[in-house]
Amino acid sequence: MSLPHALLTSLLERPSSGSDLARRFDSSIAFFWPATHQQIYRELGRMEQAGWVEAMPEARGRRKVYTCLPAGRAELERWAREPVDVPVVRDALLVRLRADAALGPLGLEGHLRDRLATHESRLAAYEEIARRDFGRELDRTARVQRAILEAGIAHETQAVQWCRGALAALDA
């Protein structure tokens, strides 16, 4: 259950409303912890109950801006030390490949080309961010942030290469 802690981190970086968070998740955190606005609002409600965050309704506006409280910060530090599971991977394309091996050619080349295109475009986007945000001397904070981005870059690079190899295996 990392969503509340991802939200706490995001709120530490900058106090935000639910919709702000939904947008920021979409553009940055989504690649390692995607969340919809429904999840985010539900979780913000729980976190307010727990006393981890505080909601400030904007004067003249329907928005509520949330701030991380000291209890939220303490919870984040406590949680960071908990054991971490290796993330589970569930890839329906590999299931399809196994079905192809069992049944004979199923015409999966199109699926593989689609996926290759997705990974190539994500990789290009991440590399652009790396150039823009980390093309200089880095302090510790920036080095850790870059390590997070490098996880995405490494993942997409590997995926691109694998797709090409798998296409060759189907083709030959």
Place this chain on the structure above:
Amino acid sequence: MSLPHALLTSLLERPSSGSDLARRFDSSIAFFWPATHQQIYRELGRMEQAGWVEAMPEARGRRKVYTCLPAGRAELERWAREPVDVPVVRDALLVRLRADAALGPLGLEGHLRDRLATHESRLAAYEEIARRDFGRELDRTARVQRAILEAGIAHETQAVQWCRGALAALDA
């Protein structure tokens, strides 16, 4: 919802009982579609209802051996042509790294070393399988099977390298 189709594929390869499937999932399919025995029994029940598989109670035994029926095979072929989503990644370690960047050093080196060890050991296991099962001329079926294994090898290789880089980023 790929579990039923992973099970159909497994049953095509060899008719099996629920506990057989649970064991085989653990040793091979688990790395791209893990499932517990509870999930497997429930799904086998649904698949029998749907007429995709047939259950044969063993004479003198509590085991039920399931076989894939033609309708199951047809369903598998139909499903293989459906669009495939790129799998979602949710990695709580990256959330922790982002918290570290926001809060200051949280001592995540231990978590990273644990994960590195996990990936190294999985990688060694996959490479052993690759040597044992694919160290020869390969027909198409074997090439596809090797492509599936290569997905695991590529993933673990990338993860090992990333962990080392991330440890360096925290250390320096």
Place this chain on the structure above:
DNA sequence: GTAACCATGTAAGTGGTTACATGATTGC
């Protein structure tokens, strides 16, 4: 024959997804 284990299940809980609702704000 009894203890340990094996195969098959049931039940409750949780996080995430999808579909829909509502009222406030902005653009024209």
Place this chain on the structure above:
DNA sequence: GCAATCATGTAACCACTTACATGGTTAC
């Protein structure tokens, strides 16, 4: 002023997880 959009939700559903149950089989 009216339509489109925005911010904040509610509700139902579903796959997966975890904990427990039951009755048959095997080892000794």
